[in-house]
Amino acid sequence: MTRVVNTLFAFSLGTLLAVVPAMAQSSKDSTMSKSSAATTMTDTMFMKKAARANLAEVELGRLAVQKATNADVKKFGQRMIDDHTKADDQLKKVAADEHVTLPETMSASDKTTKESLEKLSGEEFDHAYMSDMVKDHKKDVAEFKTESKTAHDEAVKNFAAQTLPTLEDHLKEAEKIAPAQKMARSS
Numbered sequence: 691m692t693r694v695v696n697t698l699f700a701f702s703l704g705t706l707l708a709v710v711p712a713m714a715q716s717s718k719d720s721t722m723s724k725s726s727a728a729t730t731m732t733d734t735m736f737m738k739k740a741a742r743a744n745l746a747e748v749e750l751g752r753l754a755v756q757k758a759t760n761a762d763v764k765k766f767g768q769r770m771i772d773d774h775t776k777a778d779d780q781l782k783k784v785a786a787d788e789h790v791t792l793p794e795t796m797s798a799s800d801k802t803t804k805e806s807l808e809k810l811s812g813e814e815f816d817h818a819y820m821s822d823m824v825k826d827h828k829k830d831v832a833e834f835k836t837e838s839k840t841a842h843d844e845a846v847k848n849f850a851a852q853t854l855p856t857l858e859d860h861l862k863e864a865e866k867i868a869p870a871q872k873m874a875r876s877s
Contacts, residue, residue: 729788729843736837737785737846740853741792743830744778746800747771753807754819762867763816766823773860777853784845820868827861 747770754767785792796804803822810818834854841847 729790729846733837733841733843733846734788734790736833736841736850737781737788737790738793739833740781740849741778741785742795742797742800743826744774744781745794746796746803747774747826748778749796749800749804750807750819750822753804754815757807757811757815758819759812760816760867760870762870763820766820766863766867769863770823770860773856777856780849780853784849787845788843817868820864823864824861824868827857827864831857831861 751767751770751774755764755771758764758767782792807815807819807822831854834850834857838847838851838854841850
C-alpha cells in the first residue's frame with residue numbers, strides 16, 4: 691500500500707512540476723496578447739480594408755500626378771499620395787500593436803480601376819479619376835464614421851476618428867473638382 695501511495699505521490703509531483711511551467715508560460719502569453727484581445731474580427735477587417743484603400747489612393751494619386759491635364763486634379767492626386775501615405779503609416783503602427791498583418795497589395799477592384807485609368811488621357815482621365823475619387827471617398831467616409839463609433843479596440847477607434855476629418859475634406863474637395871471636370875468635358 692505504501693508503494694502505491696509513494697508511486698501516486700511521485701506521479702502527482704512529476705505532473706505538477708510539468709504543468710506549472712506550462713501554466714506560467716500560458717499566463718505570460720495571455721498577458722502579451724492582451725492588447726490584441728480587444729481587436730475583434732470586424733476591427734481587423736476594417737484595418738485590412740483601410741490598408742488596401744490607402745495603397746489604392748496612393749497608386750491612383752501617382753497616376754493622377756503623371757496623367758492629369760488639369761492642375762487641380764494633379765494637386766488632388768498629390769494630396770492623395772501625401773495624406774494616404776501618412777494614414778497608412780499610422781495604421782501600420784496600430785496594426786503592429788494589435789498583432790494584425792496588413793495586406794501589401796491593392797484589392798482586385800482597385801487594380802481594375804487603375805488599369806482602366808491607365809488607358810485614359812487628357813480630360814477623359816481627369817473626369818474618370820475625379821468621379822472615382824468622389825465615389826470612393828463617400829464609401830470611405832461612411833466606413834470610417836461607423837468604425838469611429840463602433841470599434842471595440844480603442845486604438846482602431848481612435849485611428850478611424852482621427853482619419854475621418856481628412857477623408858471628409860478629401861470628399862469635399864473631390865466633389866468640388868469633379869463637376870468642373872464634367873463641365874470641361876461636355877463643352
